[in-house]
Amino acid sequence: DSEGQAFLKSLRVLSERPLLAADDVRGVVDGIAARNAAPVHVVQNVAELPESWRETAKRAEALYDPNTDTVWMVADNIESPERAAQVWAHEQIVHHGLRGMFDKEQRATVLESLWDSMGGMESRELRDIAERYGLDLNTLAVEETLAALAEKSKAKSLTKQEESLWRSLVEYITQALNDLLGRSGEGTLLKNADVNALLSRLGKHVLDGD
Numbered sequence: 001d002s003e004g005q006a007f008l009k010s011l012r013v014l015s016e017r018p019l020l021a022a023d024d025v026r027g028v029v030d031g032i033a034a035r036n037a038a039p040v041h042v043v044q045n046v047a048e049l050p051e052s053w054r055e056t057a058k059r060a061e062a063l064y065d066p067n068t069d070t071v072w073m074v075a076d077n078i079e080s081p082e083r084a085a086q087v088w089a090h091e092q093i094v095h096h097g098l099r100g101m102f103d104k105e106q107r108a109t110v111l112e113s114l115w116d117s118m119g120g121m122e123s124r125e126l127r128d129i130a131e132r133y134g135l136d137l138n139t140l141a142v143e144e145t146l147a148a149l150a151e152k153s154k155a156k157s158l159t160k161q162e163e164s165l166w167r168s169l170v171e172y173i174t175q176a177l178n179d180l181l182g183r184s185g186e187g188t189l190l191k192n193a194d195v196n197a198l199l200s201r202l203g204k205h206v207l208d209g210d
Contacts, residue, residue: 022075028084035103097209111139154203
């Protein structure tokens with residue numbers, strides 16, 4: 001009947017609407033205080049992507065172009081502003097590592113906090129890394145420790161003691177990333193498991209990306 005057809009038509013119209021407008025996604029990206037991050041281009045749909053990507057990227061939320069060091073985000077394929085922030089963080093971490101997420105000042109704050117949480121001068125793990133690489137016992141040793149543990153996490157070869165330290169590092173970095181995204185507390189966008197998976201995937205490239 002006519003009412004049924006009208007209902008079906010309304011459902012079809014709703015289903016054809018884009019999940020987000022490109023401007024909504026741009027608003028999320030512009031609101032993230034990551035001065036070191038790769039540039040981002042937001043398009044409304046796959047048809048607006050470079051032609052060579054259109055066929056393979058029909059359902060992609062985002063893609064990274066290594067030739068131009070640029071992230072492309074497709075608004076039609078992103079379901080919410082929260083998901084836009086998660087997708088942005090995923091692309092930035094995977095391709096630029098933690099150095100790409102935090103500028104020098106932000107990175108110093110994170111490393112100093114990690115240094116304190118690991119026990120600083122009293123940390124056996126930091127002393128071992130410093131001796132292995134001929135480093136002064138400072139925040140640079142934290143970077144090397146993080147890279148070494150990420151590599152072992154990727155290989156699933158962490159000892160029980162290392163697992164405990166790795167969980168602590170992941171938890172702190174997750175908090176720092178959510179602060180960066182402007183979503184700390186109960187409304188966090190990234191969970192410990194998300195960050196653990198991303199950092200472990202990068203392994204020894206955790207600081208600089210793949």
